[in-house]
Amino acid sequence: MTENARWSNLTVRIVTSLLILPPVLALIALGSPAMLAGAAVVLCGLAGYEFATMAVDREFAAHRFFISGMCAVTASAVVASIRSSAAPLALLISLAPLFFALFMFTSKEPTAAFRNGAFSLAGTLYTGGLFGALGLIPFAADGQGRWWVLLLVASTVMNDTCAYAAGRTLGRHKLHPVLSPNKTWEGSAGGLMGSLAAVLVVRQLFLPEVSLPAMGGLGLFLGAVSQVGDLMESFIKRSFHVKDAGHILPGHGGLLDRLDGLILGAPVVLLFTMV
Secondary structure, eight states, X not given: OOHHHHHHHHHHXXXXXXXXXXXXXXXXXXXXXXXXXXXXHHXXXXXXXXXXXXXXXXXXXXXXXXHHHHHHHHHHHHHHTTTOTHHHHHHHHHHHHHHHHHHHTTOSOHHHHXXXXXXXXXXXXXXXXXXXXXXXXXXXTTTTHHHHHHHHHHHHHHHHHHHHHHHHHHOOSEEETTTEEEEEHHHHHHHHHHHHHHHHHHHHHHOTTSOHHHHHHHHHHHHHHHHHHHHHHHHHHHHTTOSOSOSSBTTTBSHHHHHHHHHHHHHHHHHHHHO
16 A cells, blocks of 8 residues: 555545444533433444355355344443343353254355354354443443443544554564564553553543542453454454455444453443443
């Protein structure tokens, strides 16, 4: 990619981010917990379709919509666990036989059927389970859930932004050349600092009652988890030989390309609010 192409792509990414940010912040600040959880479920369905598009063979293209729906149902079941702990357990027990039966009866080749069923199950647990945790956060912490969602979003965005800036200006040592050739240890350190700063600012403005040392530790840990989530999604894409998970976000790729760190951080924030 030429330098002009890089700057052009960066411009598109910035414009897309500026268009998305206001409605996201408005939803967090003004939306009810149910609205925030509903948004997480919708995002899960879209991300599930992206995963299915990467993982499921073209001969089963029609199944991708069913898998997308099951991802959203799984996220909904996890959110419903706040009312009934049996809901997600019952669904998880049924997912494996459901997916294997789906492909078993629509394929003449058992190996392909098993492979696609296994990928579908993994993708549903990956997206549905993690987005379900994201949908639970708004109900957490005695009415403070929206600020924990803001903390998670701010941490992830600042981690990505600072890691990119530090990597471009200071990056010398490759972090994981096989999965992500452009990521560096210097960029990773910058991302951790960005995550830490974001968490501490949100804490100061909206969650001052939470211990400062605990929040500092959470900020660093979230930064590390976000970067692992980014690498994990790169691992998935490399496995299926695709550059981007989707094309829904100009300059960014798919939802999974932008939410990989956030959805892996969601269980961390959820657990932090519960202890």
